[in-house]
Amino acid sequence: MSPRAVRGPAAVTAVVASALAAGLLAAPQSASAAEVRIHDIQGSTRISPFAGTQVSEVPGTVTAVRAFGSSRGFWLQDQRPDRDRATSEAIFVFTGSKTPSVAVGDAVRVSGTVSEYYPGGADAGLQSVTELTKATWTVESSGNELPAAFPLKPATVPDRYAPDAGGGSIEGLRLRPNSYALDRYESLEGMRVSVEDAPVVGATTPYNELWVTAEPGHARTARGGALYSSYRDPNSGRVKVASLIPFAQRPFPVADVGDALTGTTAGPLDYDNFGGYEIQATTLGALEDGNLPRETTRAQKADELSIATYNVENLSPKTAQAKFDRLASGLVHNLATPDIVALEEVQDDNGATNDAVTSAGATLKKLTDAIKAAGGPAYEWRQIDPADDQDGGQPGGNIRVAFLFNPERVSFTDVAGGDATTPVRVTDKDGEAALSASPGRIDPGNPVWKDSRKPLVGQFSFRGRPVFVIANHFNSKGGDQGLDSRFQPPARGSETQRTGQAQAVNAFVKKLLAVDAQARVVVAGDLNDYQFSPALADLTAGGVLTDLVTGMRKDERYGYVYNGNSQVLDHILTSRALRRPDYDIVHINAEFADQSSDHDPQVVRLKP
Incomplete structure (x- = not known):
């Protein structure tokens, strides 16, 4: 029984009143008990024509009782349906925190107020549930057969x-x-x-x-x-x-x-x-049991550079050691020890404690120690502490993106000067692209990054060749109207900021390629948007980047599951110089009840 099935008293909202005023709904009417049945109350639209009015002696059979939480009540269904397929024959009778004194199979008559309850409040944009509130009832008989489902x-x-x-x-x-x-x-x-x-x-x-x-x-x-x-x-x-x-x-x-x-x-x-x-x-x-296996990817060859992205979901030293161990095992065994890992949702050293702490050294040490204990290499890391409470996420957590890398396989080109507010610049070193700071943050003062993680770019060297990796965590979809919204098609308000973020990263990649058209660039991370979204169109604009998920078989294009939809939120993109990438989404989390993160990691193997 879900503890989330709770709510306060149901009420007719301003949404109903405005709909009535606009003539979208029939005006409430009064009727005697003999005239009003549940299908009359439900009506043929989403809002009851009786919203806000009292009804009496509405007949029906109790089909189920919710006897827990603060949203208790019972469902009442009419055994004599009308012939209109648009009208529901059932209604929820809301009794608040009081367990109703009825049993499944009772034939009852209910009197009460018809109300429209909006889960999450009217401003959430969702549909309403028609209910009877402030209800009284009488039981006429018990043990009745239920209507067919x-x-x-x-x-x-x-x-x-x-x-x-x-x-x-x-x-x-x-x-x-x-x-x-x-x-x-x-x-x-x-x-x-x-x-x-x-x-x-x-x-x-x-x-x-x-x-x-x-x-x-x-x-x-x-x-x-x-x-x-x-x-x-x-x-x-x-x-x-x-x-x-x-x-x-x-x-x-x-x-x-x-x-x-x-x-x-x-x-x-x-x-x-x-x-x-x-x-x-x-x-x-x-x-x-479908016996769904957790996937493993192949190890990179000696001449292949492997780069992964992994949202580790609010990781901090306060996180249970078991999660660190599972993340480490996934990186070592399921992802075959990538050479470079772009991490998202790395929290500061005291997690959600909301104080001035922004450093994440303890978080990253705990993770790299767990990786070594799992049989992996001694990863090093690079990251930049954000300004306190400026990058969104869990309050006090100061989440950021960070790089892990295996120094036995790849080296990091350190260039001093990167901090929370200084934008990294592309420089020209004898015709080769370079960075003014490595690691550095891309355009951190741009309003598109308000309350959102700033991208981190670093220059790596693999077998003597420079590779630029940009780690990202774009703004979330919070505030968007749901697929099942009463507004159709639903508005995706958060998309505006993500498209601006995509344009900023695209512009930076173009600067790298303007200096060296053969620059090896990898853009990776939790972009919080789909491969068919405007944000990804802007990120790949001009053909400067290829979104690798679009090259997969269609039925494999997902790494996150939300409300039963398997979808793409995380991406790895590459510049033209990185030909024939071998890309894999490694399904170890999103499809399972037992998760170490809500995201599946991804990996690409390249020959720079």
Whole structure:
């Protein structure tokens, strides 16, 4: 049972009032108990025509009870549906922190206030849940048979995801459940639904949730996930599964991508701000282990330079030693000891303690010690401490990017002068590109880096040849409207800053290539955006860089899993002089419930 399923009292928001004023919704009406049924309350749009009004003696059968947390209540479903596919036949009766005195199978009549609850608040941009609040009820009979669950499957879930409102709200539009997946799910809000033999496409989270797909044949990855490869196709069959079954009676399954919930998984269809539509399961399928292996990559040859990127997820000396050990094992064994590693999310020496400490020597020493203990080399590191609380991330953590390198295989060209605020410049040394500072930060005063990590560039030497590596961690997608937003298509507000960051890095690479067209440049890191995004288009503009993920087989283009979508956020890009790169995304984290990071690392092998 998820501790995240909590909320305060439901209320009619200003969103509903403005929709009514604009004429997008029918005005509330009063009706006697004999006239009002659940499908009347739900209506044929996303907002109830009775929002804010009192209803009395609404009949239905209790199909499930949430008896935990501060969002307790029960789902009520009408046994006498209407013929309108747009109108849901069920509703959630919200009782706050009080456990309702009803049982599954009770036939009840409920009186209360019709409310629209917006998970995360109205400003989050998500859809609402129609509820009955301040409710009273009477039980008329018990032990009644439950209505059949609506099957979610390819024939019932449309491939098209949502109507296009030009970025505006779709709340006032009549639901078209045969045309759009979001409309289908909304038309089933609160109703019993089911999936059969459902593939797991998002591993079990610490909150006891997982993701399955109701469209097993649609856009699958090579390892069983749901591939997110364009804005046009968010994979409409994805649905989250939580459980209403007491864990003492049935522990929640610990599943990885590639597993399956065999048999029937069924329960009322709910909606929350941590992933949209979810089945609150009263029946859970049996977990079938897909035995998904963690990948390993081949070792580099003597004449190959291997460069990796790895988001180590808020790593600090306060992090458990077990995580350091697992990261180290992954670098040594799964990534075959890369010559250079671009790290992201390296925190300062006291982690999230919010004080003036910005150094990260203790963090990096703990990691390199763990690597050596795992049988790896004695890595050295280079990085620049950020100005305190200027680079975003967890408050007090001062996350930054950093380089590890194996001095037995590669050397670092140290040039003094790099600090948090001084921009590194490209210099000309007898026709060869060089750096005014190595390591150095790219354009740190540019507003595009506000509250975000500044890129770090360093010059390395491999077999006598210079190689420039730029480590990056672009701004996150925080604040973007979700795929299941009531605004369609959803706004991606964070994209503006990332495109500016991409342009800044692209401009720096062009300066290197202006001095030496054959400069060997590798851009790597967590760019927080997709290979088909405007940011990546700007980063590769002019053909100065190639995004290596685009050369992979389509069903292998992912290294992060979010809400059941396997997608690309991390990248390695190379300049033209680095021909025939051998690139690999090494799947050891993102698809698994047991992770050392939420990102998969990547590695490229080059012959400079």
